Amino acid sequence: MLRLSTKGQYGVRAMFEIAKGDPEKPTNIRQIAERQDVSVAYLEQILNTLRRAGLIQSIKGPGGGYILSKTPSEIAIGEILKELEGPVAITSCLDPEEGCSRVETCVTHLLWRSLGEKIQDFLNTITLEDLLNEEALLKEAGTTRTISLTWGTTG
Amino acid sequence: MLRLSTKGQYGVRAMFEIAKGDPEKPTNIRQIAERQDVSVAYLEQILNTLRRAGLIQSIKGPGGGYILSKTPSEIAIGEILKELEGPVAITSCLDPEEGCSRVETCVTHLLWRSLGEKIQDFLNTITLEDLLNEEALLKEAGTTRTISLTWGTTG
DNA sequence: AAAATACTTTAGTGATTTTGTCAAGTATTA
């Protein structure tokens, strides 16, 4: 349940790949496609969306590619996903575009909204820089278990 | 993004409807269908799944219907959803049935797992009793805003 | 016993969404 589409997943991975590159040297789309094992054509769609959203910039011509518009610490995972998949909306009645008639009386509505807010908070807290740091730690330690716990205070 | 299917939503609403009834008197499927505006046939599928999972019991014959197998405080929303939609699996590589080849080295994998755990924790904390209490408060106060904040400590 | 009520199970189906591919561009620079 609550699965993310591949578009969102690839988008985050692509942004991560760009973040890993030299801020001065653009990362080209073929490199990303290769490293993340996604087709160039599909990636073009995704990067296009992200570019229009202002998260990345494209540089044309030989040696061109994509660079981040902001530093990794300023780009939250939530921003990336929002552009590619729209806002978190556990149910259709929470989608700003659709709306709900029984907001006032519906208890489950409150539940879904509360969950949605929690997810949103989480995703807006984690940035590309966090991912970069995680990877650095991962390479050092070679263990995955303890690291994921550094995010948030799972009681 | 991260939308729940109607099956899960209807399931929770149906369980809530049963929880609202007298623990001794079964709630019949037609009543639930009417109150929640879902077709009887579709609801049958859903309740069947929940019955096989042991969350509810069915009582046949005239005057029959469904009752909870446990008290509302013992039934978490997460349990209901798990039966109807499977475990939280933000990405396919986190699905126990599918698996992932690059677990060790993939940073985003950690991110999705961490998010999934947070969602799971939340859903396992909220029970049907909480929903019953919420509704009671809702009827009193007539306001929705403050109530949802009582769930979890949104920093 | 028979009829009414109510749950049970399995198939099937149209609509929608997802996950891409394809083709034909436009822009920039070596």
Add this chain to the structure above:
DNA sequence: TAATACTTGACAAAATCACTAAAGTATTTT
């Protein structure tokens, strides 16, 4: 001016969703 790289829009196969339909089985009241 050729090569590289990004840009855009249309389209389509596959999967999933959200049901409907139909034929049962079980229980109780009369």
